[in-house]
Amino acid sequence: xxxxxxxxxxxxxxxxxxxxxxxxxxxxxxxxxxxxxxxxxxxxxxxxxxxxxxxxxxxxxxxxxxxxxxxxxxxxxxxxxxxxxxxxxxxxxxxxxxxxxxxxxxxxxxxxxxxxxxxxxxxxxxxxxxxxxxxxxxxxxxxxxxxxxxxxxxxxxxxxxxxxxxxxxxxxxxxxxxxxxxxxxxxxxxxxxxxxxxxxxxxxxxxxxxxxxxxxxxxxxxxxxxxxxxxxxxxxxxxxxxxxxxxxxxxxxxxxxxxxxxxxxxxxxxxxxxxxxxxxxxxxxxxxxxxxxxxxxxxxxxxxxxxxxxxxx
Amino acid sequence: xxxxxxxxxxxxxxxxxxxxxxxxxxxxxxxxxxxxxxxxxxxxxxxxxxxxxxxxxxxxxxxxxxxxxxxxxxxxxxxxxxxxxxxxxxxxxxxxxxxxxxxxxxxxxxxxxxxxxxxxxxxxxxxxxxxxxxxxxxxxxxxxxxxxxxxxxxxxxxxxxxxxxxxxxxxxxxxxxxxxxxxxxxxxxxxxxxxxxxxxxxxxxxxxxxxxxxxxxxxxxxxxxxxxxxxxxxxxxxxxxxxxxxxxxxxxxxxxxxxxxxxxxxxxxxxxxxxxxxxxxxxxxxxxxxxxxxxxxxxxxxxxxxxxxxxxxxxxxxxxxxxxxxxxxxxxxxxxxxxxxxxxxxxxxxxxxxxxxxxxxxxxxxxxxxxxxxxxxxxxxxxxxxxxxxxxxxxxxxxxxxxxxxxxxxxxxxxxxxxxxxxxxxxxxxxxxxxxxxxxxxxxxxxxxxxxxxxxxxxxxxxxxxxxxxxxxxxxxxxxxxxxxxxxxxxxxxxxxxxxxxxxxxxxxxxxxxxxxxxxxxxxxxxxxxxxx
Numbered sequence: 001x002x003x004x005x006x007x008x009x010x011x012x013x014x015x016x017x018x019x020x021x022x023x024x025x026x027x028x029x030x031x032x033x034x035x036x037x038x039x040x041x042x043x044x045x046x047x048x049x050x051x052x053x054x055x056x057x058x059x060x061x062x063x064x065x066x067x068x069x070x071x072x073x074x075x076x077x078x079x080x081x082x083x084x085x086x087x088x089x090x091x092x093x094x095x096x097x098x099x100x101x102x103x104x105x106x107x108x109x110x111x112x113x114x115x116x117x118x119x120x121x122x123x124x125x126x127x128x129x130x131x132x133x134x135x136x137x138x139x140x141x142x143x144x145x146x147x148x149x150x151x152x153x154x155x156x157x158x159x160x161x162x163x164x165x166x167x168x169x170x171x172x173x174x175x176x177x178x179x180x181x182x183x184x185x186x187x188x189x190x191x192x193x194x195x196x197x198x199x200x201x202x203x204x205x206x207x208x209x210x211x212x213x214x215x216x217x218x219x220x221x222x223x224x225x226x227x228x229x230x231x232x233x234x235x236x237x238x239x240x241x242x243x244x245x246x247x248x249x250x251x252x253x254x255x256x257x258x259x260x261x262x263x264x265x266x267x268x269x270x271x272x273x274x275x276x277x278x279x280x281x282x283x284x285x286x287x288x289x290x291x292x293x294x295x296x297x298x299x300x301x302x303x304x305x306x307x308x309x310x311x312x313x
Numbered sequence: 314x315x316x317x318x319x320x321x322x323x324x325x326x327x328x329x330x331x332x333x334x335x336x337x338x339x340x341x342x343x344x345x346x347x348x349x350x351x352x353x354x355x356x357x358x359x360x361x362x363x364x365x366x367x368x369x370x371x372x373x374x375x376x377x378x379x380x381x382x383x384x385x386x387x388x389x390x391x392x393x394x395x396x397x398x399x400x401x402x403x404x405x406x407x408x409x410x411x412x413x414x415x416x417x418x419x420x421x422x423x424x425x426x427x428x429x430x431x432x433x434x435x436x437x438x439x440x441x442x443x444x445x446x447x448x449x450x451x452x453x454x455x456x457x458x459x460x461x462x463x464x465x466x467x468x469x470x471x472x473x474x475x476x477x478x479x480x481x482x483x484x485x486x487x488x489x490x491x492x493x494x495x496x497x498x499x500x501x502x503x504x505x506x507x508x509x510x511x512x513x514x515x516x517x518x519x520x521x522x523x524x525x526x527x528x529x530x531x532x533x534x535x536x537x538x539x540x541x542x543x544x545x546x547x548x549x550x551x552x553x554x555x556x557x558x559x560x561x562x563x564x565x566x567x568x569x570x571x572x573x574x575x576x577x578x579x580x581x582x583x584x585x586x587x588x589x590x591x592x593x594x595x596x597x598x599x600x601x602x603x604x605x606x607x608x609x610x611x612x613x614x615x616x617x618x619x620x621x622x623x624x625x626x627x628x629x630x631x632x633x634x635x636x637x638x639x640x641x642x643x644x645x646x647x648x649x650x651x652x653x654x655x656x657x658x659x660x661x662x663x664x665x666x667x668x669x670x671x672x673x674x675x676x677x678x679x680x681x682x683x684x685x686x687x688x689x690x691x692x693x694x695x696x697x698x699x700x701x702x703x704x705x706x707x708x709x710x711x712x713x714x715x716x717x718x719x720x721x722x723x724x725x726x727x728x729x730x731x732x733x734x735x736x737x738x739x740x741x742x743x744x745x746x747x748x749x750x751x752x753x754x755x756x757x758x759x760x761x762x763x764x765x766x767x768x769x770x771x772x773x774x775x776x777x778x779x780x781x782x783x784x785x786x787x788x789x790x791x792x793x794x795x796x797x798x799x800x801x802x803x804x805x806x807x808x809x810x811x812x813x814x815x816x817x818x819x820x821x822x823x824x825x826x827x828x829x830x831x832x833x834x835x836x837x838x839x840x841x842x843x844x845x846x
Contacts, residue, residue, distance in 0.1 A: 038643075041636045045648040048633060051707065052652045058677055059666050117399035124395035136396070143407060145831045147768055149797065150823055151410035153804045153816045154417060158410060165361050165370075183406025186399045215391060216340055244659045247770050247797075251805060262661045266775065269665050277669060284662045295657035296650065299715070 059288075062281035084282035096283055098257055099264040102174065103243055103287075106260060110178050111238035114185040115231050121186055122193035123219050127205065137194070144187030148180070149247040155180055156251045177252045181242065189234045196230035197223065236298050243291050261287045348385055352378065377401075411824070418817040419589055421572045424810035426585045430568070433586040434550055437557065437574070438528035442521070442544035451533060451541040452495045455510055455517055456502035462513065464522050465496045465504075466533055466541055475499060476522040482533065510538040548582075557582065594818035604815075607786045608799070614698070615795040618773075619766040622705045623759055629706065630713025631751075635743070638721050656711035664775025667704045671776075692781050694792040701793050705772050709762070720754045721747070760834040764827060768797045796823050 031039075061076040066083025088096045124130075125137060148155065156171075159180070163170025170176055204226075205218045213221070224231070246262040253259045256267075265287060268280045355378040362371040381401075384393045420426075428436075454465040456475065463477040465488060473496035476482040489498040498504050510517060517538055524530040531545035548557045548566070557566040557574050566574035566582055573585030598604050633652070637645055655663065670677045671690035679688055690700045724747060732742040773779060779794035779802065789806050790799050796819060804816035 038639070041639065041642055042644070044633065044636045045644070045652075049648060049651045052655050052711070055663070055666055055670055055707070056654055056658065058670060062669075117402070120395045121399045124392040128392045128395075130392040133392070142831075143403070145764060145827060146407075146411065146824060148407060148410070149768060149770060150800075150820050150827075151407075151414045152801065153813050153820060154410040154413040155406065156804070157417065157422070157813065158406075158413060164365065165358060165367075179402065180406050182402040183410075184403075186403050190399070214337070214340065217337075219395075240659075244661050244771065246661050246774070247801060262659075265665065266661065269668070280665070280669075284666060288658055288662055291659050292654070292657040296653070299653060299657075 059281045059284050062278055063285045066278060084278040085286075087279045088282045088286075091279075093256065094264065094268060095257060096264070096286075099259055099261045100286065102253075102258060103261040106174055106178060106181075107239045107242045110181045110242055111235045113178070113182055114189060114238045115235040117182065117185040118189035118193050118234060119224065119227070119231060120219075121190045122197045123223060125190070125194050126197035127202070127223075137191075140186055140190055144184075144191075148184050152247050152251055155248060159252060171252060172254050172258065174253065174258055177249060180248055180252065181245075189238065192234055193227070193230050196227055200226050233298065236294050240291055240295060243287075344385065348382065351381060355381075414817045414820050414824075417813055418594055418821045419591060420587055420814050421585070421590045421593070422587050422814045422817075423812040425583055426572050426587050426814075428586055430586040433573075433584050435528060436584045437548060437582055438546040438550060442532065442534065443547040444534075445531065445543045445545050448543040451543075453533075453535050453539060453541045454495070454497050455505040455538055456499060457505055458502045462505070462517055462520055463502060464520055464533060464535065464541060465499055465502070466522070467495045475502070476533075478519070478521050479523075481523045481525050514538075590814065594814045597815060598818055598822070603786050603788065607783050607788065607790045607794075608819075610783070610792070611790065611794050611796060611799050614793065615767060618698075618701065618705075618769075618795055619763050621702055622709060622766040622769070623763045625702065625706045626709035626713045626762070627717075627755075627759060629710040630715075631717045633710070633714045634717035634721055638718065652714060653711045655707050656709075656715075658708075660708055660771045661775050663704065663708050664772050667700075667707075668776050671700055691777050694781055697777050697781060697793050701773060701776055704776055705766070705769065708772065709766075712762075716755060716758055717751065720751050723754070724750055756837075760831070763834075764831065767795070767827065767830075768823070769795070770797050770801070773798050774801070796826075 057076060061078075063084055064077070064081065065079040066081050066087075067079060125133060159169075159171045159176055161170075162176065163172075167173075168175060169179065200223060204222055208218050208222050243260075244262060245260075246266065249260045250263045250266070253263060256264065259267075261283075265280065265283050268276060268283060355374065359371055359374050359378070362374060381397065384390065384397050449469040451466040451468055453467070456463040456465050461477060463475055463480075465473065465475050465485065466482065467473050467490070471494050473485050473488040473490065474482045475485040475488070485496065485499050487500060488496040491497050505513070517535065521532050521534055521544075522541075523532040528546055529549070531543050533541040534544050535541040547560050549560055550557050555568050558564070559566075564576050564580075566576045566580075569575050570588075571585075572588040572590070574582040598608055637648060639645070668691065669675075671679075673679060673687050673689050673692065676690070678690065679686055689696060691697050728746055728750070729742060732746055737745070773793055773795055777791070777793045779789070779791040779798050781793075782789065782791040789802050794802065800816045800819045800823070803812050803819065805811060
């Protein structure tokens, strides 16, 4: 669309200093112009913002209103109290606190491991030349087309078989779930990191090598510190993704004590959506806040990363 | 890259070797400890596998262990050392499970077909138990050890024995008996109080203590926690002919190669075993009246959902990106942050929250926007589809907005100016210049977005759970189900029995569709790039 810059529109309109007879006429004209140029954008902005934000305000309002039912939550922000939050933490059959911790632990461990495994692979692809390198990179690109959840049946059966051999890694085990998630650790992540690793000049590692550093030392002391931004982005993206993962977690984790927020909160509303509504809303707010905070913090990197990745193909 | 490759290895190899030798002792130590831990775990797994006589898996585990050790202990082969950990998980939990899905798709694996034939025979004998008429009562005490309940049974002749499900009755000579000779306590076990017996009724009723390893000998079961009776299988198994005979009716059930025992008139025993069924699952998907109709509708809706989702989010995102692509627009940052919020909100929660908003009776949308009207947003087939699309638009447009903003800003300004010089209108500049340039960088993301929405499980499952249900099928599948939610429903749903075979067959169909789409679209993207570039 137009990036046509109208000097009159750009010039700050307010604070008319110095009287001039033509001011009213000029204003009138400039309002029409202003609207054509900018005003409609504000209309679009306000409408979209309302569409984007009202569901969120609705949850927040329902969470703060201990009236509790869904019908009672329709008048936004009519009551403020923490009753729902108290109810949320006092139900032993639905241990919200445990779910929260489980989600954090599984998310943090998995994303840390994902970053580490991805960085190892990206280092190899970026700094070493070996037969099968191109094929491996291409295979990763193809493999990541097929999300793990497509094989959820086979994952369930595999873990079921593992339960017979190593019970603490099988069905119902969070460690088992983490292991399954790590199956997706390479793929997109490696690609993102590989691109970033390539931007670190090779002369740096060569200099270190001449000084007698080993390849491990180069990796840990030269490369990793220089690529921390991408490590953080990949790790946080992985964490955000994992905190929403439902399919595999619902199949693997059966005991309410070991479940994650996604599985637990689903069970909260699955049976009786309207009665527990306020308590569910409170849970939803608490579950969403950390993820949203992380996301907004990361937002700039994410867009840059996405577009950079797309341009490189 | 390729031009740099030849001198690369030659130049770096010599210092690499010296570097290896110069590895610090700390590094060596860490390596030995880590490898040692891995090996210890591997040996533990292999011993368990050996005891369970799972030879094929044992061989596989041994090969993997040797491979890992070879990778890390040999000199050179540096890339493998860095790639091995990631690839290990990738191979097992991404590649192997895909192959395994392929295998399961050709079996009848599922409820009632879980294991081998021998297990099925055993299970049938255990489940088809009937009380032996006029058999004596055994007085029992319920014992507990490590959370498992046992029966301490006093036979009519006074012998006291102990056992539980899977553990044949064994004489317990040192059991403590009361005045009447009934065994009441046994060392190493804890006798349950009456209240506990009541509390654990279901578990205690389920205890089936066999007399020996041969199920034909019968077993002890209790109905009240104080007396147990002898039960014998009502079906007798003949190993030579591989048939079951009902001891009462005399009907015979034989193995007809379909993974279960069937009588002459087609009646099946409920427990069967896993066999290969060839393409049966695929033919079932496309010919069984109960599956075919719904499946076709689901496939059609999956494509519609994915395509409309991509187009709608992209259109809105692009429009907004254009609207806000003005350097001096006031409040741009605030709009931007507020509009991104839905994307930051976890998707599974979005589905659940919107399901409340759209609730016909109590929902916010009906009560506030439509003045209490009873609009069936989630229960009418057409409206449910519209709702799913709107919710997915809500979730997806911020991403497209971000992407399009980024792409627009990276377009060179000169192009724009040149067009203006030539007198092109704003609209023409957009369609003829900006959009094609934009598509080059955004097309891969659109394809990725399509692939993602094709399997967008969370939105559908959380919002409508696939509903409203189809009328023409007994399976729990509905008008807004996409392929992946249908797979989940068939494999883990509560409606009909779990059918892993059919579910895997459907996942294989998704695999194929995704593969074809990615292949085509990658070619298209390349073509697009060639045209422009």
